[in-house]
Amino acid sequence: MNAPLIKQLLLISTLSVCLSIPSIVQSAGMPPYIDGQPLPSLAPMLEHATPAVVNISTSTNIQVSENPLMQDPFFRQFFNVPNQSRQQQNNSLGSGVIIDSNQGLVLTNNHVIDKADKIRVTLHDGRQLTAKLIGTDPEADIAIIQIPANNLTQLPIANSSELKVGDFVVAIGNPFGLGQTVTSGIVSALGRSGLGIEGYEDFIQTDASINPGNSGGALVNLRGELIGMNTAILAPTGGNVGIGFAIPTNMIIPIKDLLVKHGEVKRGLLGVTTQDLTPDLVNAFNLENKHGAAVSRIESDSPAAKAGLEPGDIIVFANGKAVKNSQDIRNIVGLLQIGDKVDIEYFRGNDKKSVVATIGKQEQPRLAGEKLHPLLKGTILGATQKDQIEGILFEKIHTSTYAWRLGLRPGDVIVSANRYRVHNLEELKKVVDPGVPLLINIQRGQEGFFVVLR
Structure with a gap:
C-alpha cells in the first residue's frame, strides 16, 4: 500500500472517531466538563447582573469669556470691559447601577454628573433615556438619578460589612458607550480612608481593574449582589496598577435614602x-x-x-x-x-x-461649597504681598456656588463680617444671623472690597 493511500485512510479513521464522540468536537479549547464536572464560570451570574449596569453620558453648557480681563471683577467694574463670551459644551461619560427597577432609580458618582445640564442613560438593550437628577452628595461622591422606563433589571444589594479581605469580586462598568466591561479580582483591603479622594471615605480596595469610564459602575460578589460602587483608582503611572476603590453599600444606602427623600444630605454637627x-x-x-x-x-x-x-x-x-x-x-x-x-x-x-x-445644626449655610481655614498672622499669601494679614482664607471655592458667581476666588481672605473683625471660624459663626444678609470684607492681595452674601 502506497504512502498517500495510507494517509487518506488514517484521516478517514480519525474523522470517524471524532464524529462518534460529540464532547470532543464541542470546543476547540478547554471542554466544558472535566471528569463529568462543569468548569466554574462567571457567565451565569453576569447574565443577570450586567443588564443592571448602564452607561451615563452628560453635557454641560458653559460660558467662556473671550476676554481674559473679564475673569477679574475689578477690571469689569473699573475699566468697563465688554462682556464678550461664547458657549462651550463639555461632555463626560461614566457608568451607573439600577438599584430600584420600579422607580427607575440609578446610582452613580457625583463626579460623573456634576454640573451637567443634560444626563442621558443608555441601557443594556440599547434604549437611550433622558434622566432626572434626584439628588447628590458631593462629599461622599454619590448621586441618584431617575429614568422613565419599564422592564428594568436591578441589582440586589448585599451587606458590605460581611466582606472579608480575599473575597472574590467582579467590577462591572459601561464606559465610553462600548457596552459592558467586566474584570475580576479580590478584596485587597477594607475601610480605606485618609486618601483625600472624598470628604467621607470608607473604601473597599480591590485589584479588579477599575478603568476610566467605570466610575459609578458596580462592584459585585460572586452571587451578583451589589457590594460597592466603583469610584477611583490609584494610578501613579496614569494606568491601572491594581489599586481600585469602591464606596461600600453600607455607606451608599443611608445616603441614597436621604437623597430620595430630601434631594440632599444635611449633615449635622457633633462638635x-x-x-x-x-x-x-x-x-x-x-x-x-x-x-x-x-x-x-x-x-x-x-x-x-x-x-x-x-x-x-x-x-x-x-x-x-x-x-x-x-x-x-x-x-x-x-x-x-x-x-x-x-x-x-x-x-x-x-x-x-x-x-x-x-446631633446639632451646622452653621455657615451661605458658605456651603467653600473650603475655609484660619489664616494666622504672619502668613504670606504670595511672593508679591508685602502686608501680613490675619483672617479666614478661602482655600477652595466651587465654581457652581453663589460665592463664585459674586466674584470671590481662592486666596481671598475674610477680614470682617457684619462689620465685626473676625480671625477664625468661631468668630465668624458668632456674627452669622440666619435669614439675614451677611456683609463680608474681603482682602485680595493689596485690594479690599465688600461682598453681601444672601
Missing part, C-alpha cells in the same frame, strides 16, 4: 475634632487601649460639649460601631441628621464611660 492614635499618643496618655479616635478639640456650646466630652477622651464606639481612627467617627457622624442621637463610648484615662449626644 469634636479628633485625631488618630499613634504609638506616641498611646504612651503619652498611658492607654491600655490602642484603637480609637483621640478628641483634640471640643467646640464651645456644641452637642459634644453639652454631653460632657473633653479633649483627651478616646472614642472607641459610636452607635455600636467600633471606632478605629478619626475617619471612622467622621463617617459615623456624617450619616446622621440633625436631631439624631449618637451613643458614644470612650475612655478617659483608663476609665470607660458612655454618653448620648444629640
